[in-house]
Amino acid sequence: MKTPGSKCTQAVHAGSFKDEATWGINTPIFTSTSYQYLENKEIIYPRYFNIKNMDIIGEIIAVLENAGAGMFFGSGMAAITTSLFTFLSKGDHVVFQKGLYGGTHHFIQSDLQRLGIEFTIAKENDISTLEACIRKNTRVLYIETPSNPLLGITDISEVAKLAGSHGLLTMIDNTFASPINQNPHDLGMDLVLHSATKYIGGHHDLCAGAVTGSSEHIEQIRQKALNFGGSLNPLDCYLLERSMKTLAVRVQKQNENASAVARFLQAHPAVSKVWYPGLPGHPGHDIAKKQMRGFGGMLSFDPAKKSQHELLSKLKLIQPALSLGGVESIVCAPGETSHRLLSPEERAAIGITGNTLRLSMGIESSEDIMEDLDRALV
Numbered sequence: 433m434k435t436p437g438s439k440c441t442q443a444v445h446a447g448s449f450k451d452e453a454t455w456g457i458n459t460p461i462f463t464s465t466s467y468q469y470l471e472n473k474e475i476i477y478p479r480y481f482n483i484k485n486m487d488i489i490g491e492i493i494a495v496l497e498n499a500g501a502g503m504f505f506g507s508g509m510a511a512i513t514t515s516l517f518t519f520l521s522k523g524d525h526v527v528f529q530k531g532l533y534g535g536t537h538h539f540i541q542s543d544l545q546r547l548g549i550e551f552t553i554a555k556e557n558d559i560s561t562l563e564a565c566i567r568k569n570t571r572v573l574y575i576e577t578p579s580n581p582l583l584g585i586t587d588i589s590e591v592a593k594l595a596g597s598h599g600l601l602t603m604i605d606n607t608f609a610s611p612i613n614q615n616p617h618d619l620g621m622d623l624v625l626h627s628a629t630k631y632i633g634g635h636h637d638l639c640a641g642a643v644t645g646s647s648e649h650i651e652q653i654r655q656k657a658l659n660f661g662g663s664l665n666p667l668d669c670y671l672l673e674r675s676m677k678t679l680a681v682r683v684q685k686q687n688e689n690a691s692a693v694a695r696f697l698q699a700h701p702a703v704s705k706v707w708y709p710g711l712p713g714h715p716g717h718d719i720a721k722k723q724m725r726g727f728g729g730m731l732s733f734d735p736a737k738k739s740q741h742e743l744l745s746k747l748k749l750i751q752p753a754l755s756l757g758g759v760e761s762i763v764c765a766p767g768e769t770s771h772r773l774l775s776p777e778e779r780a781a782i783g784i785t786g787n788t789l790r791l792s793m794g795i796e797s798s799e800d801i802m803e804d805l806d807r808a809l810v
């Protein structure tokens with residue numbers, strides 16, 4: 433596994449802006465929604481995704497993902513839906529992997545067919561199953577790895593090869609890994625999507641999304657995005673720029689905490705099952721080792737002696753809360769939160785049982801986190 437070391441430097445220095453008005457080190461927040469057009473060669477407007485604060489964070493995420501270009505949106509779902517609608521038209525077909533983020537699953541179930549876009553959700557994520565889903569009118573192959581909530585791992589370079597041989601555009605939701613642990617463009621993926629609400633923002637205080645790709649693809653997406661209108665305000669752009677400076681150190685600490693806690697839970701008599709790609713027994717461990725620099729800060733487990741709610745009510749440090757990726761450790765029951773819009777049958781099909789809990793590791797001391805869990809488990 434390579435170290436994420438160089439990402440630490442990129443995270444701090446990419447996209448730096450020279451403030452020639454004051455020579456301050458940080459980027460000013462450009463709040464204008466009206467720009468003089470005689471002075472500018474370009475027509476600037478927030479919903480055109482071209483104000484300065486947007487350009488800078490787009491450049492930073494592109495550097496972190498080893499991409500030609502990148503852009504941010506007002507949410508992860510805005511990034512996902514706008515990117516899909518840029519490349520899909522009525523009559524097209526798209527293949528999705530099994531085990532998508534609940535919101536993405538709900539979107540494709542409720543809105544694609546209605547607009548005349550066909551889709552198949554694969555029954556498994558091995559290459560021959562994915563290949564069998566491809567039709568004559570398939571345009572896009574969409575994956576998400578590690579997946580939510582059971583940390584399933586899909587082989588990114590094999591998917592890219594498969595898509596290449598069928599002329600398909602590839603998209604990956606890279607939210608759980610973050611650009612620190614995984615760079616899917618290096619493995620052949622065309623578009624990389626993020627809910628920046630999670631690790632990239634990292635403080636549970638803003639909602640945003642991002643996509644990276646070639647300059648041509650990102651310009652195509654921008655042309656559609658200005659119609660759909662999911663842009664981000666300059667204050668949140670600034671917070672994201674500030675957040676990304678610490679992304680590498682936060683994620684490295686979250687990787688360490690998750691590894692320690694996963695091993696602790698696996699050895700715990702009051703835990704029946706643990707899902708973490710860093711554990712040698714995890715079904716995706718070998719592929720994860722090949723394509724990730726770190727195994728991430730997310731893990732799931734089944735308590736053996738306590739019901740979900742009994743356990744949640746006994747935790748003192750780890751808060752039962754929605755979302756993930758921030759500096760505070762939080763825990764949730766996916767069936768009641770991220771995957772509540774799925775039917776019980778759909779949840780069972782992706783392996784979410786009644787008692788599974790999903791942990792998002794923060795940057796606290798791992799000893800304190802383990803002590804909190806230990807007290808609640810028994």
Ligand SMILES: *Cc1c(COP(=O)(O)O)cnc(C)c1O
Binds near residue numbers: 533536630639
């Ligand atoms: C949260 C999340 C999304 C959606 O992002 P929002 O910022 O909530 O719109 C998409 N994919 C994954 C994996 C997520 O965790």
